[in-house]
Amino acid sequence: MSLMKRISLIFRSKANRALDRAEDPRETLDYSYQRQLELLNKVRRGVADVATSRKRVELQLNQLEQQQAKLSGQAQKAIDMGREDLAREALTRKSGLSAQINDLTAQHAQLQGEEEKLVLAQQRLQAKVEAFRTRKETIKANYSAAEAQTRIGEAMSGIGEEMGDVGMAIQRAEDKTANMQARAGAIDDLLASGALDDVTAIGGGDDITRELDAMSSASDVEAELAALKSGKSGTQAIEAPEGTDVLSTDEARERTEGNA
Amino acid sequence: MIIRILGEGQYDVPEAAVAELNALDAVVDSAVRAGNEAAFADALRELLAGVRRVGTLHAVDSLDASDLILPMEDATLLEVQDLLADDGLIPG
Numbered sequence: 001m002s003l004m005k006r007i008s009l010i011f012r013s014k015a016n017r018a019l020d021r022a023e024d025p026r027e028t029l030d031y032s033y034q035r036q037l038e039l040l041n042k043v044r045r046g047v048a049d050v051a052t053s054r055k056r057v058e059l060q061l062n063q064l065e066q067q068q069a070k071l072s073g074q075a076q077k078a079i080d081m082g083r084e085d086l087a088r089e090a091l092t093r094k095s096g097l098s099a100q101i102n103d104l105t106a107q108h109a110q111l112q113g114e115e116e117k118l119v120l121a122q123q124r125l126q127a128k129v130e131a132f133r134t135r136k137e138t139i140k141a142n143y144s145a146a147e148a149q150t151r152i153g154e155a156m157s158g159i160g161e162e163m164g165d166v167g168m169a170i171q172r173a174e175d176k177t178a179n180m181q182a183r184a185g186a187i188d189d190l191l192a193s194g195a196l197d198d199v200t201a202i203g204g205g206d207d208i209t210r211e212l213d214a215m216s217s218a219s220d221v222e223a224e225l226a227a228l229k230s231g232k233s234g235t236q237a238i239e240a241p242e243g244t245d246v247l248s249t250d251e252a253r254e255r256t257e258g259n260a
Numbered sequence: 261m262i263i264r265i266l267g268e269g270q271y272d273v274p275e276a277a278v279a280e281l282n283a284l285d286a287v288v289d290s291a292v293r294a295g296n297e298a299a300f301a302d303a304l305r306e307l308l309a310g311v312r313r314v315g316t317l318h319a320v321d322s323l324d325a326s327d328l329i330l331p332m333e334d335a336t337l338l339e340v341q342d343l344l345a346d347d348g349l350i351p352g
Contacts, residue, residue, distance in 0.1 A: 003289040004328035127321040158323035
């Protein structure tokens with residue numbers, strides 16, 4: 001027997017079993033309608049959960065991209081000061097971040113896909129539940145229990161199939177999201193551990209920043225001395241790295257907004 | 261006839277196209293039986309593309325049951341085997 005046929009038979013036998021549960025077939029209608037509403041709520045929650053996970057990944061991507069831009073700025077600054085060793089260290093850390101960013105970007109795309117699927121599933125189920133409610137009222141008003149049986153069977157098999165389909169879609173989305181949340185948790189830990197500290201924080205910073213700062217202040221003193229000697233006011237030279245940083249951060253933000 | 265692609269919805273498929281789809285379905289079926297994941301993924305994609313090509317979306321607010329049901333596009337072999345097990349993937 002073909003695959004399509006086998007899957008359809010399994011679906012149908014499940015729907016029929018659900019139908020057999022009630023004594024009065026008209027009770028089956030109300031019972032099923034309750035279950036439909038519950039499922040609809042479950043889909044709505046599913047959509048919200050996936051959206052939350054997606055936003056979390058967006059936030060993390062944003063942070064990692066900002067961090068990457070900062071490391072670029074640091075590498076440039078280190079090169080300007082003739083410290084190739086520091087520049088190499090900054091670039092090494094930056095490339096480590098690239099792997100994380102690629103991973104998160106893929107996760108983001110997957111979550112977006114799940115979210116879209118669930119939104120469509122919600123719309124389909126919503127339309128069918130609405131149709132079922134109308135049909136249910138008609139059957140209850142117009143038919144005796146015996147006559148209603150056939151019509152109920154017709155309505156039930158269609159909605160039962162949709163519920164099976166949507167129920168499966170939610171289950172799959174939950175499984176995938178749970179898997180990603182574990183990995184998102186690992187990134188949060190990484191961000192919190194200080195390995196990716198915000199190097200611009202006052203009094204904070206990693207070893208690269210501290211060394212660059214120490215060098216900057218040393219060279220600033222020299223620059224100021226030189227400026228004093230030549231009679232100019234000498235603060236322009238130290239502003240260039242700041243400008244680089246601001247530009248990179250803007251780029252990172254634009255990229256993140258593009259993804260959103 | 262009405263064919264449902266799980267996760268996507270129902271399609272109205274003209275009877276004339278069913279033979280063509282059955283041929284594609286046979287390929288999927290044999291890949292499932294052989295447990296060949298790669299062949300299964302390719303064959304399933306082709307079968308679903310066939311249904312979308314010859315079919316039109318069935319009214320979303322109808323309560324009609326499908327004549328045939330197909331797995332979701334990204335289904336794994338394991339998931340399809342679960343679908344075929346009576347107490348498997350399908351809730352309820």
